[in-house]
Amino acid sequence: MNDRKKVIKAELETAHRELVDLARSLDAEALALPTGSGLWNVQELITHLATFLPRHLRDSQLMSRGEKIPDERRDEVHQNNVELVKQRHGRSLDETLVELDENKTSIVAFLETVPDSDLDRMGEASDGQAISVAQSFQRVAQHYQAHCADIAKAVTSHRDNR
Numbered sequence: 001m002n003d004r005k006k007v008i009k010a011e012l013e014t015a016h017r018e019l020v021d022l023a024r025s026l027d028a029e030a031l032a033l034p035t036g037s038g039l040w041n042v043q044e045l046i047t048h049l050a051t052f053l054p055r056h057l058r059d060s061q062l063m064s065r066g067e068k069i070p071d072e073r074r075d076e077v078h079q080n081n082v083e084l085v086k087q088r089h090g091r092s093l094d095e096t097l098v099e100l101d102e103n104k105t106s107i108v109a110f111l112e113t114v115p116d117s118d119l120d121r122m123g124e125a126s127d128g129q130a131i132s133v134a135q136s137f138q139r140v141a142q143h144y145q146a147h148c149a150d151i152a153k154a155v156t157s158h159r160d161n162r
């Protein structure tokens, strides 16, 4: 792996580890807290992070081959995310973290196969933004980080309101 891919891989691994550490630090009460999304509680938000990746991986793979991602409106992506979380209702955190880990392993394995020359290939993300293949990997780490911040906020505001 070249240096650039090593940096992207390290970002993914770090964001993933931070998410797992945060998830493991939460008790049942914290896992049940509502989040700012208004839709999911903390545990469901972690489930969302464990389930969005196969679709994202598919999109990144198409992008790396210079193929267009099939047109899907943003609310369909959202609906799909909602459905994936719903299907896993009642599942334990441990099971969710196993799925999260499997997905992270697949995306890192895919990163290792992407030729360096394809990292700057441009494509369209599911929200319509023009992004490069490298950015599509970075978005995974950013997605973990954004929702970790949502979780931290939910936990903090609950503590402050007690």
Ligand code: NI
Residues within 6 Å of the ligand: 048, 143, 147
């Ligand atoms: Ni999200």
